[in-house]
Amino acid sequence: MGFFSSKKDQEKLSGGMRKTREHFFGKLARVVAGKSRVDPDVLDELEEMLITSDVGVQTTVKIIERIEARVSKDKYMSTAELDTILEEEVAAQMVEGTEAHSPITFDLQDAPKPLVLLVVGVNGVGKTTSIGKLAHRFKQAGKKVVLGAADTFRAAAVDQLTIWSERAQVDIVSKGMNTDPSAVAFETLQKALSEEADVVLIDTAGRLHNKVNLMNELSKIRRVLQKLVPEAPHEVLLVLDGSTGQNALEQAKQFTAATDVSGLVLTKLDGTAKGGVVIGIASEFGIPVRFIGVGEGMEDLQVFDANGFVRSLFDKG
Numbered sequence: 097m098g099f100f101s102s103k104k105d106q107e108k109l110s111g112g113m114r115k116t117r118e119h120f121f122g123k124l125a126r127v128v129a130g131k132s133r134v135d136p137d138v139l140d141e142l143e144e145m146l147i148t149s150d151v152g153v154q155t156t157v158k159i160i161e162r163i164e165a166r167v168s169k170d171k172y173m174s175t176a177e178l179d180t181i182l183e184e185e186v187a188a189q190m191v192e193g194t195e196a197h198s199p200i201t202f203d204l205q206d207a208p209k210p211l212v213l214l215v216v217g218v219n220g221v222g223k224t225t226s227i228g229k230l231a232h233r234f235k236q237a238g239k240k241v242v243l244g245a246a247d248t249f250r251a252a253a254v255d256q257l258t259i260w261s262e263r264a265q266v267d268i269v270s271k272g273m274n275t276d277p278s279a280v281a282f283e284t285l286q287k288a289l290s291e292e293a294d295v296v297l298i299d300t301a302g303r304l305h306n307k308v309n310l311m312n313e314l315s316k317i318r319r320v321l322q323k324l325v326p327e328a329p330h331e332v333l334l335v336l337d338g339s340t341g342q343n344a345l346e347q348a349k350q351f352t353a354a355t356d357v358s359g360l361v362l363t364k365l366d367g368t369a370k371g372g373v374v375i376g377i378a379s380e381f382g383i384p385v386r387f388i389g390v391g392e393g394m395e396d397l398q399v400f401d402a403n404g405f406v407r408s409l410f411d412k413g
């Protein structure tokens with residue numbers, strides 16, 4: 097268990113991953129049905145199973161190649177061993193894809209002060225909710241948090257973030273609907289600096305009139321933040337709805353092509369059967385998964401840990 101993930105978090109994640117796990121093992125059972133050894137047919141079916149479990153083609157091919165190499169070394173590999181071998185290879189892929197990045201933990205060890213996080217992503221993926229949960233968890237860790245309501249496109253977005261600020265008992269800077277998002281961002285950071293806050297979380301609109309508009313808006317927010325703190329934002333977090341499977345991967349590709357993204361947040365991993373998408377995104381995307389959302393409650397956001405994730409997927413206890 098990673099030092100930053102509690103037993104409660106692991107249980108919550110395992111609970112949330114139940115459907116993905118059942119989907120995964122239901123398919124695995126069909127792959128090995130009536131077979132005693134891992135042969136080329138089993139490997140073919142395993143490959144198809146991984147792809148249809150939202151793992152992604154590139155990651156699937158790597159996993160299959162590694163299992164193939166093991167099969168050709170061992171003379172006889174029984175299908176009973178396959179789930180253990182698969183667990184090892186999925187873990188290896190994910191850990192390899194993530195080990196270059198150290199996580200952002202709620203205790204903010206070695207982080208700049210204030211740590212400025214800009215949160216982006218299309219409408220409905222869970223940006224505002226994730227900010228609320230992050231605020232709560234940072235606050236629980238004893239950190240001073242300031243939220244910036246820079247999604248000024250819809251009145252409901254400002255209201256929703258205000259409600260989260262009350263729930264989490266953290267400060268918020270809000271200038272209402274239709275105000276300039278970069279002015280909100282600027283004032284938020286100004287307040288954080290003057291009050292020596294530890295972390296700044298800035299919400300943004302998922303949809304403006306068009307894509308160019310959105311990207312210009314994000315660039316403008318960056319520029320005004322940099323007037324106060326040259327390195328800000330320290331992270332641009334792209335939020336993706338994990339329950340959309342391959343669409344999440346597609347959104348990640350489009351968004352990262354259009355703007356600089358430094359970290360990912362994968363939401364709605366509770367109650368979806370498409371959690372396999374995390375394997376592909378963590379392994380091949382080159383951008384670290386920072387946090388995962390596992391429910392709608394305040395506590396339902398965790399620091400992403402590849403080993404903990406694999407454990408939840410293969411947890412049969």
Ligand code: GDP
Nearest residue numbers: 219220221222223224225363364389390391392
């Ligand atoms: P935004 O438009 O990106 O700001 O998305 P919101 O934060 O408004 O979230 C959209 C919906 O997704 C809300 O109903 C949230 O409660 C829900 N949501 C966000 N994260 C999660 C999660 O991890 N699990 C579940 N089950 N629902 C979530």
Ligand code: MG
Nearest residue numbers: 223224247253
């Ligand atoms: Mg929102």
